[in-house]
Amino acid sequence: MLSKRVIPCLDVRDGKLTKGIKFKGNVDIGDPVETARIYYEQGADEIVFYDITASHEGRGIMLKVVEQVASQIFIPFSVGGGISSVEDMRAVLLAGAEKISVNSAAVKNPKIIADGADAFGSQCIVVGMDVLRVNKSEQIPSGYEIVIHGGRKPMGIDALWWAQEVERLGAGELCINSIDADGTKDGYELNLTRLIAENVRIPVIASGGAGNPQHMVDAVTKGRASAALIASIVHYGEYTIPEIKKYMHDQGVKVRMVW
Structure with a gap:
């Protein structure tokens, strides 16, 4: 059995570590470079870095901050936000990342998933899914809708359908971000996580809502997540x-224990 991964997430805005609740009310809380180094030294299995306003602002990712973080850690490093082309992916990988996370750009142009997988391998392509719980309908039969641009724009796309579609296109991993649970510390959205994990063959990362270590146990057992x-x-x-x-x-x- 593969070890379950513990992955700290660094949401970055204007070069600073930030955190909000349900994708709103973000406040700056620190230096992402120093924070990444501390988490690496503590035994994190990976680090995820999201430039959370890049897509909404229509700009590229802050490569200088990516380079600085990559220089401090020696574990897998996934970077997302503002990546909209294979050229952007290449720049992020050259800056020191091992994985590229695409979210809004993949919804608007699914071909970027296949192009990235062809260029760099599926193991490099993580698709982030920002998901909002809604009433079930013919259009959204799972009751979970894809939302882009940092939770600002509902897309009318069913989350389960989208998860299976991005797997088909060549994604190597999925990160399921529950907007409803984000920052609440009430626990992960286990129904959503399990629904996706049981219907794809690639690893699923649970995201949004961790408040204590039991929530993480629940995510990888009841929610069937890999991380x-x-x-x-x-x-x-x-x-x-x-x-x-x-x-x-x-x-x-x-x-993976670090004693």
């Missing part, structure tokens, strides 16, 4: 990554 993304609980010092991993280990979850 759990965390933000607030480590950014604000409520738990350290070693504490989270020890709890998960003690609950019978296989994780």
Whole structure:
């Protein structure tokens, strides 16, 4: 059995680490470069970096910050935000990332997934899905809708259909961001995570809502996720990554321990 991954997420705005609730009310809370280094030293399995306003502002990602983070960590590093072409992907990889995360750009131009997978391999392509719970309908039979531009624009696309479509196009991994759970610390949206994980063959990362280590255990057991993304609980010092991993280990979850 593969170890379950613990992945801190750095949301970055104007070069600063930021955090909000349900994609709103973001406040700046620190330096992403220093924070990434600390999480690497604590035993994080990967780091995810999102330039959260790049797509909405119609600009490219902040490559200088990517380079600075990459110089401080020696674990897989996934970068997203404002990536809309294979050339953007190449620039991010050359800046030090191992994986590219596409979200809004992939919804607007699904071909970017296939083009990226062809150019760099499926293992490099992560598709982020920002998902909002809605009433079930003929258009949204799962009851979960894809939203883009940092939660600003509902797309009328069913989340389960989209997950299966991006797998077909060549994505190597999915990151399921629940807008309803984001920043609430009430736990991951397990129904959504399990729905996606049980209907695709690629790894699924649960994202949004972690408030304590049990929520992470639930994400990788009840939610069938391969990894759990965390933000607030480590950014604000409520738990350290070693504490989270020890709890998960003690609950019978296989994780990479750093003793």
